[in-house]
Amino acid sequence: MTVHLRDACDEDIAAITAIYAVEVTDFVNTYEYEVPDATEMQRRMHDIKGRGFPYIVAIVDGQVAGYAYANTYRARIAYQWTVENSVYVDARFQGRGVGTALMQGLIDACVARGYRQMVAVIGEPSNTASIKLHERFGFHLVGVFRGLGRKHGRWLDTVQMQRALGDGADSAPSNE
Secondary structure, three states, rough: OOOEEEEEOOOHHHHHHHHHHHHHHHOOOOOOOOOOOHHHHHHHHHHHHHHOOEEEEEEEEOOOEEEEEEOOOOOHHHOEEEEEEEEEEEEHHHHOOOOHHHHHHHHHHHHHOOEEEEEEEEEEOOOOOHHHHHHHHOOOEEEEEEEEEEEEEEEEEEEEEEEOOOOOOOOOOOOO
């Protein structure tokens, strides 16, 4: 199976919305209660891309098999070199290298933009597929927030992972 990565565009919104909808309704990882419609997902994508962050899709046999993006970790200026990642893979393509391709593409895009740290906020320690994906890319466990959110009638723990990008904290960024 060949996975092609490219920048996401408006034509991908229906597939992105469908992938995300399953995550919202069937799982807890998004921490959202209501499925956003295509207009809202498009608005989110435009906002992220409009601020210069990467937002990519994985294409397999002409279909959107998954998507990933980086976004602001925190709004304060001192965090400007840190991004938070998100990776979603269509259930039909899970376990087939799509997440790996998306993660590598996202990391490469963030390094190219000069970011120095990437944070993963993973809903629930039981999301072992996401944790293992991040570990394969050098993320390390920073901690677990206990009972940080609530969805589907239960309290949710949140896993925090981190990895350096480029020189990480070993040198000053060129745009400082």
